[in-house]
Amino acid sequence: MATARNPAELIRPLITPEGVDLRVKLADAGTRASAFLLDVVIIVAAAIAVTLVVIFGLGGLGVKEAEPLFIVWIIFIFLLRNVYFIAFEAGRRAATPGKRIVGVRVASRSGAGLTIDQVIARNLMREIEVFLPLSIIAARGGAGVADTLSTVFGLVWALLFSLFLLFNRDRLRIGDLLAGTWVVETPKFKLVEDLSQRKDPVDKRFHFSPEQLDAYGIAELHKLEEVLRRDDYSAMKAVAEIIGRKIGAKVEPFDSKAFLTAYYGDLRAHLERKLLLGNRKADKHAR
C-alpha cells in the first residue's frame, strides 16, 4: 500500500502555458475523508432542517393536502444529495464547502480547465461508491429484511470503493479515474517577513568565517528558517547549541535567538551568492 510518509511523493508537475512548473500537491487520503465527512454532515443537517420546517409548517394540514408536498420532499432529498456536489464543484472554486474548509479543490489531470462533464462524472460515481450500498442497507434494515450477509457485503463494497484511493499513486477515486480529475491542495499562505532582513541589535556581535558558513547547505537552512519562524525558546536553544558545537562558536543560552538570526542571515547570503555563481549546495554533505 502506498503510504504518504514522504510528502514529496504527492507532488506532481503542473506546467502552465507560460512554461512554469507550479508543482501541485495532491490531497492525502485523510484530508479527502475529512472533507467528505464535512459534506455529509452539511447535507444531513440541511435535510433534517428542511424536514423539520416542513413538518412544523404543515402541522395543520391533513394527510390528503400534505401528499403533494411529500412528493416534493422525496425529490428534494434525492436532488440535495446529487446536486450538492455537482453544483459546488462546477462553481468557480471547484470545491464543496467541506473541501473548501480543509483547503483542497478538484482539478483536471491534464492541467486544462475543469469542465462540467468531468464534475458530473466524478460525482455520479460517488453515488455507487458510497451512497448506493449504504442506502440499500438502510432500506433493507427499514423493511426488516436485512440479513448479516447482505449488510456485510454492502459495507465491504462501500469500504473497498472508499479505500480505492489508497491503492494508487495519484489518490484517485474510481470517479476521478473516469472523469480525468484529481484533488489538489490549494494552500493559502500569508506573505511573511524576510528573516534575513531582521535587524537585531545583538547579532552585530556575531561574525562568521567562510569555513563556518560552509558547514551547512540549503536543506539545513530551510530547517533553521522553520525553527526561527516557530519562535520556540527551547527549540532555538537546542539548535543554537548544536550549530555552535559544529562551527566552534560559544553561544550563551539567552543569546540563542540573536545567534541563530545572525547565522541564518549570513548563511543565506553565503548560499545565495553560491547559487548565483551556479552552485546549488543542497545539504551539508554537498561540496
Place this chain on the structure above:
Amino acid sequence: MTLPAGTDAVRQSLASFRHEREADWKAFEALLARVENRAPRTLSEDELLSLPLLYRSALSSLSVARATSLDSALIAYLEALSLRGYFYLYGARRSLRQRVGDFFLRDWPAAIRDLWRETWVSVGLTVIGAIAGYWLVASDKRWYDAIIAPSLAGGRNPDSSAEVLRSVLYDGGSSHFLSGFAAYLFTHNTQVAILAFALGFVFAVPSVLIILMNGCMLGALFQVYAAKGLGLELGGWLSIHGTTELFAIALAGAAGMRIGTRIAFPGELTRMAAAAQAGRVAATVMVGVMMMLLFAGLLEGIGRQTITSDAARYAIGGGMLALWIAYFYLFRMVRHGNG
C-alpha cells in the same frame, strides 16, 4: 570582515527584488480574493485587464525567486498565489448560463449520438429481456415473483383477477398514494439508471445484466396482463411515461457499456485515458438521463391516472418518443442546414 566580497550586495539585491514586486503580489492577492467570492463583472475594466498581467508578474517573480532566493516561505507564498491565479484564469472560462445552454443545444445530443451503437445494443437487450420474461412467466407463473419484487408489483400478480388488474390501469384519479408512488418510482428508476451506468466499468457485464433484467420485468408484467386480455391497455398505461423512461434507462445502460468496452478495448490510448474519455461522454449522457427520468416521473405522476383513454395514452407516449428522437438525432441536421 572575513566574508567574501559581494555577500552584502546579494542580500541587498534580493531585498530590493522583493521590495519592488511586493505591491504587485498584494494587489493580485486582493483581486483574486474578490473575484473568487463574487462574479467577475463586479470588477472595473482596468482591474479585469490587470488580472492576467498581475498573474504573469507573479509567475515571473516565482521563477526568479526559485532561481535566486532561498527564502522558502517566500517561494511557498508565490507558488500558492500563482496556483490560485492559474486555476482562476485557466479554469471555467464560460459562465454557468452559457454552459447550461451549450449543454442542451450541443453537448447532450452530441453525446447521445456518439453512443448510437451502444444504444442499439441496449434497446436490443431490453427487447430480448422482455421476450424472455414473457416466455418465462407464460411457462411457469412462479417466475413472476422471482422477477418482480413484491414491493414493486403493487399487488399485481398472475393470480389477480382481470378487474383488479384493470382497476390499477384506470382508477386512482383521486388516489393520492399513487402520486407518492410515482415519486418513489422516479428515485427507484434513477437508481437503476445510475447503477447501469456506474457498474459499467466492470467490463460492461453488470450493465448488460441490469438492462436484461429490466426487460425481463417488463415482459413478465406484460404477460400477466396479456393473459387476461389486457395487453393493449397495459401498453397504453405504460407508454404514457414508459417511452421516456425506458429510453432513458436504455441510454444509461449504453453509457455504462461504453465505459466498460473502452476499458476492455482501449485502442491506441492508455487504459486510463480511454476510461477518462468514455467517462466524460457517458456522464454527459447521464445528466440528460436524469432529466428524462424526472420528466417521466412527472408524466407518470400527473398523466397516468388522470388520462384514462387508451388512444390519448398511446398518443402522448408515441409523441414523447418522437420528440426525444427528433431532438437527439435529427436536431443536428436542422442546425447544419442553417449553417
